[in-house]
Amino acid sequence: MTSPESPTESPSVRVWLVEDHDLLRKTLARLCVPSRRIVCPHAFGNAEAMLTELKRSKGDELPEVLLLDVGLPGRSGLEIIGDVHQLAPDCRVVILTVFEDEKKIGAAISAGACGYLVKTARPEEIVAAIHEAAEGGSPMSPAVAASVVHILAKLTKPSPKVSLTPREQEILGLIVEGLTAKEIAEKLDVSVHTTDTHTRHLFKKLGVHSRAAAVARALKDNLVAR
Structure with a gap:
């Protein structure tokens, strides 16, 4: 034990x-x-x-x-x-x-x-x-x-198109599904640090500061397949 x-x-x-x-x-x-x-x-x-x-x-x-x-x-x-x-x-x-x-x-x-x-x-x-x-x-x-x-979604203003890498696209999809950083790292078979790095780059591209805001942007602008 x-x-x-x-x-x-x-x-x-x-x-x-x-x-x-x-x-x-x-x-x-x-x-x-x-x-x-x-x-x-x-x-x-x-x-x-x-x-x-x-x-x-x-x-x-x-x-x-x-x-x-x-x-x-x-x-x-x-x-x-x-x-x-x-x-x-x-x-x-x-x-x-x-x-x-x-x-x-x-x-x-x-x-x-x-x-x-x-x-x-x-x-x-x-x-x-x-x-x-x-x-x-x-x-x-x-x-x-x-x-x-x-x-x-109501508060989010229309945003210019954003170009995401395949990994950022994958992580955004998992965030929308509700997975935590640890769960995303396990699913992608990478370290939490690596996941965090990709997530920070993703947030910067999306112009958001939180997972909730990233989800709202993803859904509003159809950035992930549903």
Whole structure:
């Protein structure tokens, strides 16, 4: 049996948290423990403090996943997603909110968030969402997931034709099917790193920042066979 300290155990996901409600922030931080393969070195009450720390951080100090509240004092969560991507390009942003508002959902994902969770999500759903985001997925609360592609399709403006390599075309098709980065790597018999590289090039060509936005673009512009 593999022990918790086994070197084959997956490394913990490094999570930063921005939530202005003290009790909820502490509750969320308590979910991030080694037994769940999550660590949370920083939890902030506002966006400005988080960005200050982000500017000071580098390398393996940077967050892999950022849980970000929308309704913050000062700058809102939606306003700073672009700043986060500039300072930590590989960070996966998951929005936390009490709202299931179409405009806010669309704005968050269009800005580059990879997922959208309501704060009433159960602890195990939040833990699963963190791991899904870290693996390249787009975690969504069920009520959000049911309409997100429709929302993004409405928000997506007509785009010029894009030329994809056969590998990018294949990966886009698998993303549309809902496979995670790990599952795509296994299916293509390549490393997750290789899959991530192709995915980043694909996203750049499509002009998107998230898997959800890539799916919306693929469906709207008929980029994959259905």
